[in-house]
Amino acid sequence: MNTAHEDTIKAFGELVGNPQGVARGVARIQKNCALVGILEMERVKRGISQRELAKRAGLPPSTVNRMEAGTDAQLTIGHLKAYLRGLGLQMSFLFDNPSLPAAGRIRLMVGQIGRLLDHLQKLALQDASDDKLIEGIRTFRAEVLLNFVLNYAKSDIPELGILGADDTATASPARPAAAKRRQRAPVFA
Amino acid sequence: MSWDIDQSFANANRFKSYYGKHPDETASCFNNAIKLSQALGSGIPFQSAKFGFLRSEGGGLFRIGQTGVPHAKETRLYFCVKDETIYVLDIGGKETQDKDIQRCKKLVQQINGETP
Numbered sequence: 001m002n003t004a005h006e007d008t009i010k011a012f013g014e015l016v017g018n019p020q021g022v023a024r025g026v027a028r029i030q031k032n033c034a035l036v037g038i039l040e041m042e043r044v045k046r047g048i049s050q051r052e053l054a055k056r057a058g059l060p061p062s063t064v065n066r067m068e069a070g071t072d073a074q075l076t077i078g079h080l081k082a083y084l085r086g087l088g089l090q091m092s093f094l095f096d097n098p099s100l101p102a103a104g105r106i107r108l109m110v111g112q113i114g115r116l117l118d119h120l121q122k123l124a125l126q127d128a129s130d131d132k133l134i135e136g137i138r139t140f141r142a143e144v145l146l147n148f149v150l151n152y153a154k155s156d157i158p159e160l161g162i163l164g165a166d167d168t169a170t171a172s173p174a175r176p177a178a179a180k181r182r183q184r185a186p187v188f189a
Numbered sequence: 190m191s192w193d194i195d196q197s198f199a200n201a202n203r204f205k206s207y208y209g210k211h212p213d214e215t216a217s218c219f220n221n222a223i224k225l226s227q228a229l230g231s232g233i234p235f236q237s238a239k240f241g242f243l244r245s246e247g248g249g250l251f252r253i254g255q256t257g258v259p260h261a262k263e264t265r266l267y268f269c270v271k272d273e274t275i276y277v278l279d280i281g282g283k284e285t286q287d288k289d290i291q292r293c294k295k296l297v298q299q300i301n302g303e304t305p
Contacts, residue, residue: 015199015277016204016205016209016215021212022219026219028216029258030220044228044238044240045228047239050239068256070256
């Protein structure tokens, strides 16, 4: 949340005589309803009413209303997909594994980002008329992945710099020598 | 960019009292007010800001409801808009809505310079 909103939350807090309580309450709501908030804003930005979205999504209007009034935990995958269909959108997923050490989490995310960039490249190639777009995505993809490898090759985290088909963390901080033996050339394709 | 949120017409005692009894609902309404100000600041016209938590009470008065709070008490944050500013006026429940609306409509007239 930006500074202006932080000031507003602080002002609301002062209005009720409990700035910390309000800040905590707002933060909790935002955390519990992050995805719902994104969906709702996407609908509002498009100037679509709840009723219209429901019609496009093939959902009862009461379901759309309930989704937007509820929390992320109350969303079902089926309703989420239908809602996005109503917006004319599709989903992509990016997974994180909080049980991994930071290096492993970074590696996991970069691998997935690499696959998303592959997908972008394929989409660009479908529109063969736009060479600039194709080249732009190719360059961006190569820069992201190359920079990651170059930057982490210089880092003191020995288990980074490994990019391959297996994107699960395989190295442990206690065994840097083993990590170096497992290093392979980065895969850019 | 967001619209400003002005609280100078809000009765602090009423807000304190309501927050004391229903803090989650109050925080939710505040959060929705911020979402509204953000949307308006992004260029969405007020008439096109079709949030589910937003309702008109007539006479230039509007209300924001709570969302994202399981088993919530139905809460209304009353406001009006003028010159890219959201004027927060009052907060209350369903049982006090008639008096809250009456009180707030007078404040709306005051803000719009309509009172004699």
